Amino acid sequence: MKHNALFQAQLAKVSPQVKKETEWSAGIVDNIDRLLKQKGMTQRELAALVGCNETQIVRWTRGFPNFTLSTLAKLSVALGEDLVSVGTDMVSGAGVKGYDKQESSSCVYFSEPEAVYGKNQ
Amino acid sequence: MKKKTTLELVEQSDIVSIYSISFDMDRMTEFEHFMQKFESEASYNRDFQKIIYALHLILEKGALERYFRPEGSINDGVCALPIESGRIRLYCLRISDQIVIIGNGGIKRTRTYQDNKELYGYVLDLQKFDHIIEKGLKDGTISFEGRTIQGIDDKIFMI
Numbered sequence: 001m002k003h004n005a006l007f008q009a010q011l012a013k014v015s016p017q018v019k020k021e022t023e024w025s026a027g028i029v030d031n032i033d034r035l036l037k038q039k040g041m042t043q044r045e046l047a048a049l050v051g052c053n054e055t056q057i058v059r060w061t062r063g064f065p066n067f068t069l070s071t072l073a074k075l076s077v078a079l080g081e082d083l084v085s086v087g088t089d090m091v092s093g094a095g096v097k098g099y100d101k102q103e104s105s106s107c108v109y110f111s112e113p114e115a116v117y118g119k120n121q
Numbered sequence: 122m123k124k125k126t127t128l129e130l131v132e133q134s135d136i137v138s139i140y141s142i143s144f145d146m147d148r149m150t151e152f153e154h155f156m157q158k159f160e161s162e163a164s165y166n167r168d169f170q171k172i173i174y175a176l177h178l179i180l181e182k183g184a185l186e187r188y189f190r191p192e193g194s195i196n197d198g199v200c201a202l203p204i205e206s207g208r209i210r211l212y213c214l215r216i217s218d219q220i221v222i223i224g225n226g227g228i229k230r231t232r233t234y235q236d237n238k239e240l241y242g243y244v245l246d247l248q249k250f251d252h253i254i255e256k257g258l259k260d261g262t263i264s265f266e267g268r269t270i271q272g273i274d275d276k277i278f279m280i
Contacts, residue, residue: 002133006156010173018170026178026188033187062190064175065205 025064028072028083032061035079049078123279126250128222128270134180138268140222142250151225151246155211158227165228168207172226175202183218192234192244197251199244201226201234210234212243214251219268222250249280 036046043057050057051074059065060075076082124144131152132139141150149157159169179188192212193199202211211226225243234240257263263272 001135002130002138004131004153006153007132007173007176010156010160010169011177014170014174014177018167019174022171022174022178026175026182029187030182059205062187063202063205064171064188 021066022064024084025066028067029061029063029065031083032075032079035081035083036061039079041079046075046078050074126278126280127276128250128273128278131223132176132180133268136219136268137180137184138220138270139176139180140220140270142222142224142246144246150223151243152223155223155225155227159209165207165209168209171207172202172209172211176223179221184215184221185218186215189213189215193248193251197248199247199251210240212240212247214247214254216254216270217265220265220270222247224250246280250278253278253280 035041036043043061044054047054047057060067060071072083076084125146127143127146128140129143129150130138131141131150139152141152143150156173159165162169175188179185182188189200189202191199192201192210198214198216200213200215202213208228208230209226210229212224214222214224216222224247227237227239227243229237229240231237231240234244254263257272258265263270265271
């Protein structure tokens with residue numbers, strides 16, 4: 001297994017807040033993708049339901065977008081399932097290391113990682 | 122003028138390999154130049170950290186198409202790793218769910234990368250390398266096996 005010293009050094013400097021933000025962003029993109037596939041819905045159909053153009057949908061489904069609560073609400077309503085579910089006590093993410101869905105009544109739903117990498121993290 | 126280019130494996134997980142290109146026998150890859158450029162840039166520190174962590178997630182979850190945004194032309198595989206809230210772009214070739222080739226990147230100050238000489242140069246380098254890979258796949262000198270690119274060891278490409 002090859003590791004790059006400079007990359008590992010930069011990775012070690014990433015703040016917990018940035019880690020969480022990036023994990024949530026990827027998790028929500030994963031969820032949108034899963035729901036679109038489950039429902040057999042195209043991005044064009046999602047755009048029509050949300051009331052925006054397809055370019056905007058692409059911006060929310062590719063890369064690591066910065067979602068607003070308003071956007072998450074619009075997409076959740078259009079997809080018929082909450083992309084993020086938040087309780088009153090705390091937020092946790094299933095499938096993300098360091099978080100345990102069982103420990104909280106509230107959660108941010110993420111897809112399961114396909115493999116574990118960077119055990120030293 | 123054509124540049125001597127080599128392809129180096131820089132980072133690997135159980136499911137993904139990240140390669141980068143190196144020019145004119147430079148001991149550093151373009152990805153390392155990118156990291157060196159931003160590691161001490163305080164004003165872009167948060168965006169840089171997001172890109173580094175996004176790469177970590179890609180190594181963990183796979184180089185899935187949805188994590189990249191097409192950035193070159195229709196005929197090539199050049200993508201950007203965009204962090205929407207930020208202005209840093211890191212350009213790469215997403216070969217498969219298991220292989221990514223990373224180039225260099227910079228700050229996107231213009232509406233399109235074509236308007237920025239530096240970013241346009243990085244995209245152009247990857248477009249040229251994409252053509253070389255395409256040609257290598259056709260003539261059988263390059264192949265992809267899982268997360269490995271075969272046929273690149275000690276090879277110098279002219280781009």
